[in-house]
Amino acid sequence: xxxxxxxxxxxxxxxxxxxxxxxxxxxxxxxxxxxxxxxxxxxxxxxxxxxxxxxxxxxxxxxxxxxxxxxxxxxxxxxxxxxxxxxxxxxxxxxxxxxxxxxxxxxxxxxxxxxxxxxxxxxxxxxxxxxxxxxxxxxxxxxxxxxxxxxxxxxxxxxxxxx
Numbered sequence: 660x661x662x663x664x665x666x667x668x669x670x671x672x673x674x675x676x677x678x679x680x681x682x683x684x685x686x687x688x689x690x691x692x693x694x695x696x697x698x699x700x701x702x703x704x705x706x707x708x709x710x711x712x713x714x715x716x717x718x719x720x721x722x723x724x725x726x727x728x729x730x731x732x733x734x735x736x737x738x739x740x741x742x743x744x745x746x747x748x749x750x751x752x753x754x755x756x757x758x759x760x761x762x763x764x765x766x767x768x769x770x771x772x773x774x775x776x777x778x779x780x781x782x783x784x785x786x787x788x789x790x791x792x793x794x795x796x797x798x799x800x801x802x803x804x805x806x807x808x809x810x811x812x813x814x815x816x817x818x819x820x821x822x
Contacts, residue, residue: 666695
């Protein structure tokens with residue numbers, strides 16, 4: 660039969676396929692190829708021997724419809740997961756603020772405990788000494804005023820710890 664020398668574009672036009680599909684067909688059928696003077700590839704082909712029927716375009720479009728539906732479903736899933744992550748982030752921030760407040764309360768309680776221990780130690784020291792101070796023996800002197808001074812110091816330390 661008649662062997663023709665065609666470019667991929669011409670072969671594609673004759674077979675009603677794209678030039679890329681014509682190139683793929685020529686490779687698959689191992690048709691002899693050569694270069695023209697202008698650098699384009701020429702294919703030697705007998706069109707009567709080629710039994711090529713292009714796929715109907717409906718199959719490809721059906722695949723694209725299924726693919727686009729799947730893509731839409733995945734995008735919806737991404738949106739749902741982003742909303743879920745935002746909710747978890749809000750929970751995390753709320754718990755973080757709560758932990759910070761509890762840490763401040765814990766530090767205040769620790770300071771109050773330390774102040775109370777110091778005051779207890781001062782009172783125990785005063786009680787062990789029997790309220791005596793260096794030289795005054797009478798009940799109305801310096802020794803009698805000492806508990807009042809210790810109580811005032813305790814009140815001042817308590818206010819300082821609370822403030």
